[in-house]
């Protein structure tokens with residue numbers, strides 16, 4: 012039987028985009044309307060026995076004053092999830108800047124995923140949407156990222172996101 016491999020995974024993205032909420036949904040099945048802003052970074056682990064992997068997750072702080080810490084968390088990471096908020100064009104700009112930074116300084120083999128979070132806010136009447144799905148998908152395709160829209164609140168595509176990364180990890 013193959014031994015379970017550890018995989019370092021980092022979440023990056025603008026403050027308030029929902030990084031902690033995605034991690035908390037995935038790891039603990041919880042969601043809080045008043046999730047506290049992360050200070051520095053938070054570390055959580057989650058085994059995925061079906062994929063023979065244990066994720067070691069660094070949930071970074073989006074506040075700009077923590078930007079200089081980010082390399083400590085993405086260095087050596089097997090995968091990164093870059094999160095933006097579909098109701099915030101600014102957060103999408105920030106996400107693209109993270110992709111640039113990772114592609115410039117990160118590991119060339121890093122698996123990268125782009126998550127357009129808070130999809131629950133743009134269901135039906137989508138007047139609050141600021142980032143069109145097709146625009147984000149085109150950007151992701153161009154840069155070799157896996158792309159999905161998620162809702163941490165409604166648990167939409169959250170397991171799928173992490174499982175897709177697990178599938179793409181090189182076999183130990």
Ligand code: GTP
Pocket residue numbers: 024025026027028029030031032033043044045046047048049050071072073074128129130131132161162163164165
């Ligand atoms: P920092 O730690 O400051 O970088 O923020 P973060 O990216 O970790 O965001 P966080 O998970 O703290 O979420 C920010 C706010 O958005 C919180 O009030 C959450 O409840 C809310 N939120 C997160 N995900 C969703 C979602 O999918 N839908 C909705 N409607 N709200 C969400």
Ligand code: MG
Pocket residue numbers: 030031032047048049070071072073
């Ligand atoms: Mg957070």
